[in-house]
Amino acid sequence: MKQQMQMVGQAMLVPISIITIGSMLMGFGSAFTNKEVIAALHLSSFIYEGSLPFIGFTIMKAMGDVVFTNLPLFFACGVSFGLAKKEKGWAAFSGVVGFMAMHYVISTILGLNGLSPQTTSAGYFQQVGFEQVSAVQKASIYTNELGMFTYRMSIFGGLLIGLVTSYLHNRLYNVKLPIVLSFFAGTRTVPIVALLTGSMLGIVFYFIWPPIGGVLAQFSKLIWNSGLFGTFLWAVVDKSLLPIGLHHLVTTPIRLTELGGSMEICGKLVSGTTNIYMAQLACEETTELLVRGFQSGRSVIHFGALPGAGLAIYQCAKYKHKKAVAGLLIPVLTAMVLFGVTEPIEYTFLFVAPWLFYLVHVPLTGLAFVLTEMAGVSIYGGSIKDILPVLLQPSKLNCWGYLWLIPLFFCIYYVLFRFLILKFNVMTPGREPDDEENTAEEIKLYTKADYKNKQQSTPGDMLAHQIIEAFGGAENIVAFDNCISRLRVEVKDPEKVAADNYWKKKLQAKGVVRVGDKGYQIIYGAEVVMIAGDCKELLDC
Structure with missing residues (x-):
């Protein structure tokens, strides 16, 4: 079950990947079309x-x-694509067909029952006797999707279609039909079935979505009414799920759906913290940005806390290894500050001391989010690429709290991690014992042939061959994919997979996570996309 959930979280990264570029375009475009900013x-x-x-x-x-x-x-298209094992293009196309069919059927039934944008607006519900809050909640169930008046199912609708379509696709993409129907066999069967399935889901959701939407609206109120405790709890759960790759299942609904609350901005109802933030950024009438967006605390962790931990790891390393440790940490910390990829530095101490991650880093992350919210900081993201567009509209944001929060958490993490690493002799990079194997490998004079062999072992195709062999060969690999920092692989026989130490010492991996009996996650950091591409080319997948 864990493996399947991880695959869903991984597939969600396909559509999420475009959000980064979308937010930058929205940020710069909104800033330089705003008369006050200009x-x-x-x-x-x-x-x-x-x-x-x-x-x-x-x-x-x-x-x-x-x-x-x-x-x-x-999400409908991306999840269908991400979870398809073969013929991914047909899966993506089928996801679009199913998504449009579902909403078109819902729109048709709504019209047959006399419901329209005019008779489901907050203003209309207020005219017929609803209070303002109740009217807004009732109206939030409806929206326009691709020009179709339908229910506001947000990414839940897209995710559902993606899951159903990928399930059907993986079972039908190679189906055989009688000769007279052979034109519709195989991959052509999937969009046909997706059309029928999407239509049936439209009928079903016409009846069941209003109560579901009502529950979501109430649940969003609960999130907002939970105050600072809710913020702490959300941050702790989000960070705790990072090692097993399920944190996207927590963050995405809050950021992009009604679970993150709804707000009327420039006359338009917007749901989800990220969507609200971007709408506020684009609206000239808005004078301030969302504070409780579950994002501003990331800057405290990325710019202050983790660099402090990195400095502690460096200073605790043995003197002769400090240069190598610096070479490991500097690129990782730079990528984190510029692009927000935190997993490599976090996994650096997660694998050598899980208690350091869960009992120290996780609760301190929750505290950082709480203090940032208390300071009223209103800024999106946790990296330079996210923050830069927002800074172009300084009149709308408040980031003064960072002046004391970032240095504070840098000091806390540096002092605490340095003390704990030395006190409990945590084997962070550069502190490993110099055993005979390490001595034999490191203390020697190298020949010109050794140098050439080392140079030849680093190209992507050579590493890809070695990775596939370490998994027991192509015939032992059931599923092979990647997220932003990890290879995610399922094998037939785990006994054929190389030991964790081999991955770290010979194949440049930063860590290994076992998922269930047959699932593996190999941590490579930001370069995993290129490594995975080389492997997929060899595996023809």
């Missing part, structure tokens, strides 16, 4: 309505809006 930057003579730069930034804003407006469709 005036504050003294660019009014260069960027004005109708000018070429203004048109360019307006288009950039529209490009970002494409992402956030169509996320449910992207």
